[in-house]
């Protein structure tokens with residue numbers, strides 16, 4: 001069982017087949033989640049069963065599905081869109097016209113318990129919806145009251161807004177061997193220092209399991225594409241090249257002195 005799910009845990013997908021709303025799958029573990037243990041795949045025949053089919057969870061939107069559905073969908077020849085609800089978008093495709101109205105949307109996810117008081121009625125407990133970007137939370141009924149309100153339709157990215165890479169800043173491009181390029185839109189002033197996006201490099205091997213924990217936490221609260229597991233030289237080269245053109249970018253390295261030196265040596269070359 002364990003092995004079957006192992007092969008589907010793929011983290012952030014930087015391949016050509018990545019989609020803006022691709023999920024970022026990890027093994028599900030009860031401790032890392034406040035969502036209900038229900039499979040979200042509409043093809044599922046065992047949704048509520050507590051069978052020991054392995055579950056995987058998206059570290060970015062907290063959605064849970066049985067690992068087996070990913071291979072089923074891969075093998076099936078029919079249109080698989082929306083068999084699993086989409087993740088929050090992490091980049092935009094270059095061939096899609098830039099529609100400013102579509103930027104900065106809240107991304108609502110169901111949770112079994114609100115961990116912070118409801119933004120509307122200020123009460124805690126019971127289930128509800130949380131925006132995965134700004135962390136605002138609402139009871140379902142309270143959310144029904146605000147969801148059509150035009151004023152509430154734009155997300156401000158909450159307390160990490162100064163360091164979050166907005167999905168619309170990261171584009172898939174054809175003219176770079178790295179496939180993606182990050183750039184601030186023209187309307188952001190070059191000398192506007194209120195936006196200082198941070199790229200994270202995390203050494204998997206530093207501090208026991210801490211590296212993995214930090215990675216999952218950052219992928220959850222930021223744009224998953226600004227967080228990199230240090231695997232090899234090409235991971236660093238790719239990340240630095242993609243983000244070299246993003247104004248005011250800072251780099252944060254989680255690891256020992258050796259890790260810092262490793263990234264810095266590539267920074268000199270880029």
Ligand SMILES: [Zn+2]
Pocket residue numbers: 039040041044045046047065066069
């Ligand atoms: Zn299922």
Ligand SMILES: [Zn+2]
Pocket residue numbers: 022023024058059060061062063086087088
């Ligand atoms: Zn997701």
Ligand SMILES: [Zn+2]
Pocket residue numbers: 105106107131132133134135136154155156157
């Ligand atoms: Zn939001």
Ligand SMILES: [Zn+2]
Pocket residue numbers: 118119120121122123138139142
């Ligand atoms: Zn409420």
